[in-house]
Amino acid sequence: MTQAPITVFGGTGFLGRHVVQELFDAGHAVRIAARRPALPHWAEPGDPLEPMSIDIRSESDVSQALDGALGAVNAVSLYVERRRLTFDQVHVEGAGRLARLARTQGVKVLIQLSGIGASSSSRSPYVRARGRGESAVIDAYPKAIILRPSVMFGPDDAFLSRLADLTRLPVIPLFGHGETKLQPVHVVDVARAIVRLLGVAPSGRRLFELGGLDILRYREVLELIMAHLKRERPLLPIPFPLWHLAAVLASPLPGPPLTRDQVQMMAEDNTVGEGVGTFADLDILPRSLRDALPDCLPARSSDSRR
Secondary structure, eight states: OOSOOEEEETTTSHHHHHHHHHHHHTTOOEEEEESSOOOOTTOOTTOSEEEEEOOTTOHHHHHHHHTTOSEEEEOOOOSSOBTTBOHIIIIIIIHHHHHHHHHHTTOSEEEEEOOTTOOTTOSSHHHHHHHHHHHHHHHHOTTOEEEEEOSEEOTTOSHHHHHHHHTTSSSEEEEBTSOOEEOOEEHHHHHHHHHHHTTOOGGGOOEEEEOOSOOEEHHHHHHHHHHHHTOOOOEEEEOHHHHHHHHHHHTTSSSOSSOHHHHHHHTSOBOOOSSSBOGGGGTOOOOOHHHHHHHHSOOOOOOTTO
């Protein structure tokens, strides 16, 4: 690449691949850094796209991925710990390492992806690691930008797809009474915000929280999906202690369908807070889940009786 690239760590993930496309469409050269990197399906010969195999736990890998980069985006994420891969290794140590090397190697802009609610005092090990990771990044690269999206949705996502699968059940179990508030945000809107922030952070802000137009209760999200798919199902409230028990029982399974972190996160509202940068600071009008749902989740014929 003759043009200084933007390195996207986690560039093949759900968010990362959209960031790569938005950066490319904006005229940037992009280095796609991932454990198993691959060029996007839309790439053509000669495009300024460079796949690079890296492990965020490796000093030399991260340093190589940052070499000569104009900016960097850390979209690496781990949602379920494995025997040799922990939240701390990825979200705390890995994020801190990346930030330290970005600063020493002269990377001009660093964007660290986190999540709304990230806190070092959270009961959730995942959320706690996210909070500690933010601190590690700021300690190593004080001018880094922390980006906290709400739950992301889009075509082929995990969020809407899993909820759509739930609507196949004769009765849909709710987390508590389904009153937890969510502010789902379209993945492309988050990717576009990242492209804007790789320019100049408006008003010098370093912390942004990104949520969509709709603030919905969990049960309302399910009701929207049922209406879209033409499936009517009764909703069954289940107390959170029972969900925690179910998560504990499922934890020994490989790729458990439910984790304690997921239960804990569903017990807390996930909406944009006060005193942070938002889409408004970036002159971006985010999409509404209600309006975007048809493009994200293919409608199916009525099967409310199946």
